[in-house]
Amino acid sequence: MAxxxxxxxxxxxxxxxxxxxxxxxxxxxxxEITTIIGLSGTGKTVLLKHIIGLLxxxxxxxxxxxxxxxxxxxxxxxxxxxxxxxxxxxxxxxxENIALPLLETTNLSRSEVRRRxxxxxxxxxxxxxxxxYPSEISGGMQKRVALARALVTDPQIVLxxxxxxxxxxxxxxxxxGMIAQYQRTFGFTAILVSHEIPDVYFISNRILALYGKxxxxxxxxxxxxxxEHPFKEEVVHSLEGLQKELTGLHSKRQFKLRYxxxxxxxxxxxxxxxxxxxxxxLDAVAAALGHDAAQEALRSLGMFLGRHFGAIxxxxxxxxxxxxxxxxxxxxxxxxxxxxxEYIRDLQAQEQAILEIWAAAQKQSPSDACVELILxxxxxxxxxxxxxxxxxxxxxxEQNVVSRIRCINKGEDR
Amino acid sequence: MTTEPxxxxxxRRSAARWLADPFAALGRRAIxxxxxxxxxxxxxxxxxxxxxxxxxxxxxxxxxxxxxAGSVPIIMLVGLFTGMVLGxxxxxxxxxxxxxxxxxxxxxxxxxxxxxxxxxxIMITARAGSAITAEIGSQRxxxxxxxxxxxxxxxxxxxxxxxxxxxxxxxxxxxAIFDVIGIIGGYISGVMLLxxxxxxxxxxxxxxxxxxxxxxxFVKAIVFAVxxxxxxxxxxxxxxxxxxxxxxxxxxxxxxxxxxxxxxxILIADxxxxxxxx
Numbered sequence: 001m002a003x004x005x006x007x008x009x010x011x012x013x014x015x016x017x018x019x020x021x022x023x024x025x026x027x028x029x030x031x032e033i034t035t036i037i038g039l040s041g042t043g044k045t046v047l048l049k050h051i052i053g054l055l056x057x058x059x060x061x062x063x064x065x066x067x068x069x070x071x072x073x074x075x076x077x078x079x080x081x082x083x084x085x086x087x088x089x090x091x092x093x094x095x096e097n098i099a100l101p102l103l104e105t106t107n108l109s110r111s112e113v114r115r116r117x118x119x120x121x122x123x124x125x126x127x128x129x130x131x132x133y134p135s136e137i138s139g140g141m142q143k144r145v146a147l148a149r150a151l152v153t154d155p156q157i158v159l160x161x162x163x164x165x166x167x168x169x170x171x172x173x174x175x176x177g178m179i180a181q182y183q184r185t186f187g188f189t190a191i192l193v194s195h196e197i198p199d200v201y202f203i204s205n206r207i208l209a210l211y212g213k214x215x216x217x218x219x220x221x222x223x224x225x226x227x228e229h230p231f232k233e234e235v236v237h238s239l240e241g242l243q244k245e246l247t248g249l250h251s252k253r254q255f256k257l258r259y260x261x262x263x264x265x266x267x268x269x270x271x272x273x274x275x276x277x278x279x280x281x282l283d284a285v286a287a288a289l290g291h292d293a294a295q296e297a298l299r300s301l302g303m304f305l306g307r308h309f310g311a312i313x314x315x316x317x318x319x320x321x322x323x324x325x326x327x328x329x330x331x332x333x334x335x336x337x338x339x340x341x342e343y344i345r346d347l348q349a350q351e352q353a354i355l356e357i358w359a360a361a362q363k364q365s366p367s368d369a370c371v372e373l374i375l376x377x378x379x380x381x382x383x384x385x386x387x388x389x390x391x392x393x394x395x396x397x398e399q400n401v402v403s404r405i406r407c408i409n410k411g412e413d414r
Numbered sequence: 415m416t417t418e419p420x421x422x423x424x425x426r427r428s429a430a431r432w433l434a435d436p437f438a439a440l441g442r443r444a445i446x447x448x449x450x451x452x453x454x455x456x457x458x459x460x461x462x463x464x465x466x467x468x469x470x471x472x473x474x475x476x477x478x479x480x481x482x483a484g485s486v487p488i489i490m491l492v493g494l495f496t497g498m499v500l501g502x503x504x505x506x507x508x509x510x511x512x513x514x515x516x517x518x519x520x521x522x523x524x525x526x527x528x529x530x531x532x533x534x535x536i537m538i539t540a541r542a543g544s545a546i547t548a549e550i551g552s553q554r555x556x557x558x559x560x561x562x563x564x565x566x567x568x569x570x571x572x573x574x575x576x577x578x579x580x581x582x583x584x585x586x587x588x589x590a591i592f593d594v595i596g597i598i599g600g601y602i603s604g605v606m607l608l609x610x611x612x613x614x615x616x617x618x619x620x621x622x623x624x625x626x627x628x629x630x631x632f633v634k635a636i637v638f639a640v641x642x643x644x645x646x647x648x649x650x651x652x653x654x655x656x657x658x659x660x661x662x663x664x665x666x667x668x669x670x671x672x673x674x675x676x677x678x679x680i681l682i683a684d685x686x687x688x689x690x691x692x
Contacts, residue, residue: 052564074566081564087557101565104469104572153565 003066005030005157005189006051008215011060013046020046022213024060028206033183033190035200038210039235044193045084047210048159051191052081075105080155084162084193086146088134095121095130098148105153120148124178125290140171147175151182160192164199170299172196174291176203180321181283181291198251202321211235225252249306249324255317256388262329263384269330272382275340276395277305277324280374288371297373298322308343325392336379344377344402375403450648457570457651458578458644464571465579473576474583481542481577482584486591492537493530493592497599500524504600505608517610518618521600522593526627530593531585532684535638538581538588539676543646546577547672550650551665559651574647578640585639586632593631630691637687641679646672 004027013021020043028034028051036044049055050062053069062069064077088097098120102113121130124144129137134145143163150158160179164172176196180203183190194200201207201221209217209224211231217224250258279301286294302324305316309326316326328336378399382391465474500521508514550573553559562569597619604610649672656664 054560054563077566079564081561083557083561085557087561089553089558089561090556101567104567105565149565 002029004028004063005065006191007063007066008047008050009061009063011050011057011062013043013050013055014058019213021050021057024210024214026208026215026218028189028191028208030189031183031187032205033180033192033203034206034208035192035194035204036208036210037194037197037200037235040195042210043213044210045161048081048161048191048193052079052159053077054081078156079159080150080153080157081159082146082150082161082163084165086134086142088142088145088149090134093131093133094126094137094145097134097145098152101149101153116152117148120152124148125292139166143167143175147178151186154186155188157189157191160190160194162193162195164194164196170292170295173199173298174295176200177282177286177294177321178291179203181286198318201252202318209235225256249302250315250317252317252319255315255325255327258315259327259388270383271330271332273328273331273333273336273339274380274382274388274391274395275326275328275336276319276378276380276392276399277301277326278376278399279322280376281372282322284371285373301375304347305343308346309339312339314339319392323396325395327388333379333381336381340377340379340402344375347375348403373405374401375405376400377402453652454644454648457574457648458640461570461574461578461647464568464575467571467575470571470576470579473572474579477576477580478584480545481538481580482587485538485541485584485588488537488541489534489588489592490595492533493525493595494599494602496529496533496592497521497525497596497601498603499599500529500596501600501603502608505604505610514604514608514610515614516618517600517604518597518615519622521604522597522619522623523627525593525596525600526623526631528684528688530589530596531631531634531638532680534589534592534635535585535642535680536677538585539642539646539673539680543642543676544669544673546643546646547650547653547669548665550574550647551653551668554651554654555661555665569651574643574651577647578643581639581643582636585635585642589631589635633691634684634687637683638680641683642676645676645679649675 006026006028008024008026011021011024012019024047036047038044046055050057051069053074056070064072069077089100092100095117099113099117102108102116106113108116121127124147126141126144126148129141129145134142137145143166147163150160163179164175167175176199179190179192182188183203192200192204201224204221206218207221207224208215209227209229209231211229211234216229216231217227219227249255279298282294282298285297302316302318305324305326309316309328312328314326314328316324319325328339331339376399378395378397380391380395380398382388464470501517504517504520504524505514508516508520550559553573559569559573562572601612601615605612605615649668650665653664653668656667658664659667
């Protein structure tokens with residue numbers, strides 16, 4: 001694997017007599033989204049503050065591109081940090097808060113600073129708030145101001161300390177979606193501390209699990225699914241249980257448990273069908289109508305999916321950022337095609353309801369852009385002796401466009 | 415025959431500790447004071463060096479407005495009544511010796527050499543110094559100062575240096591205003607209310623005050639400016655390290671400490687500087 005961008009080697013940190021980190025070893029790679037998960041008060045923020053240089057380790061070394069972090073000048077560290085409590089300057093307006101790093105650390109002209117700030121303001125849908133003070137705007141908007149300030153200098157590394165704290169499920173996923181989209185667009189390395197399990201899995205390239213003062217797991221979200229450790233029981237499952245899922249569907253773990261339970265009990269039958277649904281064009285919706293609208297679209301689809309297939313004994317989960325998987329027990333191919341066809345017809349008939357939800361989200365956006373959402377579906381058959389992931393992969397390969405929804409804005413041309 | 419029980423080892427040790435503990439506490443406190451003094455000196459030195467960095471002018475002007483211009487009304491008010499009461503008290507003392515003609519000398523020299531710099535510094539501490547501590551302390555507790563660090567903005571340059579510069583400029587100017595208004599106050603009570611000859615009063619003011627008196631007063635004002643800004647900024651900047659309280663209460667205690675320490679140090683420094691200048 002490539003040289004890590006950031007590497008911790010046996011890092012320990014104590015505050016008076018309390019040891020917070022002990023022998024922490026981890027690697028963070030360039031241009032990836034790495035998420036640090038763990039229970040509250042276990043040192044995730046402390047770990048993040050070591051990366052940005054706000055705290056120094058008592059023992060051990062932190063390397064940045066192979067060089068000890070303390071030997072690198074601060075101005076050569078292209079990092080930005082988004083604080084859990086936002087840390088906005090309460091005596092400055094939103095505009096002044098976002099402009100501050102540009103005014104203080106660059107020699108850009110006032111007009112150029114204004115241009116860059118306004119670009120971020122529009123991306124974050126903050127145009128109405130630029131002259132307001134942080135105390136005059138909502139918590140969600142404050143979060144977006146902090147995000148805009150973190151991104152305005154185009155940093156190569158952005159550290160996010162619980163960016164979705166205190167947000168509702170739609171807004172949480174909108175913020176995570178926003179981070180994922182900007183990471184793809186600008187190519188920065190994102191390091192997140194988050195409790196949003198399983199939502200963060202969908203955007204993360206790597207997961208670091210902090211447990212008992214040290215890192216007990218680092219790897220991909222898929223590898224984390226198979227990770228056997230008390231951490232999973234104590235932390236992940238408890239957090240999953242607490243999460244108010246965006247779609248109301250099963251979490252991936254609950255989905256697998258139900259699958260295995262039905263498999264053991266013979267409830268899946270000799271053959272079962274797996275349908276994979278994907279929603280394409282979410283980035284375009286986010287760009288034209290805002291991240292909330294994209295998440296509303298995703299949520300609408302997921303809820304509709306759960307209702308439709310739940311009524312006939314199927315069970316579904318959100319499998320990745322824009323993908324849902326449904327298992328239809330005791331169903332052969334012909335039956336499955338019929339059920340999915342029925343679902344598509346039902347969805348198209350219900351399109352107006354979905355459009356209304358999107359339209360509500362879109363009200364906050366000044367854009368009149370026309371966007372298209374594409375729904376793809378694929379079917380595959382599974383047998384009880386087969387691995388579910390292999391069946392999902394087969395269904396994914398079978399995906400075709402089953403529905404297009406155009407110009408959800410203003411309802412001009414559907 | 416009875417034998418007295420021998421004092422136990424533990425009891426001897428606790429008695430020794432009972433005797434030694436106050437000295438140990440005193441020692442710890444003294445070490446704490448010396449540490450703070452050293453840290454505050456380094457803090458001031460670093461902040462002073464950063465005054466001359468680019469992009470500081472507007473911030474210094476803003477602080478001049480807040481610390482300097484904003485304090486003018488209260489300084490004028492306090493100066494006026496200080497001068498008036500000084501004129502009143504001095505008149506009744508001087509009249510016993512038939513030397514009420516020396517009222518102008520007494521009022522002017524008292525104000526320019528002593529009362530002007532000291533009372534101005536104490537009033538600015540109460541008005542602007544407490545605000546500085548509360549503002550910086552609040553920024554520290556809400557992680558705004560940490561945020562500056564993550565944005566690669568030096569918090570000392572951004573927050574402290576402009577305040578140090580503005581204080582060094584505004585303290586002598588406010589002292590001058592205090593002196594002039596105080597002399598006018600003495601004129602009001604001595605001449606207008608008690609009947610001292612106006613020409614005598616003004617002549618005595620003019621003839622008794624040397625340039626050295628004025629510059630000595632300004633030297634004191636600058637020394638007080640350094641003390642007040644260092645103490646107030648330092649207390650706010652390190653409010654989060656207080657061990658006696660946390661959060662909003664820490665800001666409150668830091669503000670109280672800043673005002674009390676500043677006032678005490680102003681009076682101590684006044685004696686030291688006077689003895690050096692006299």
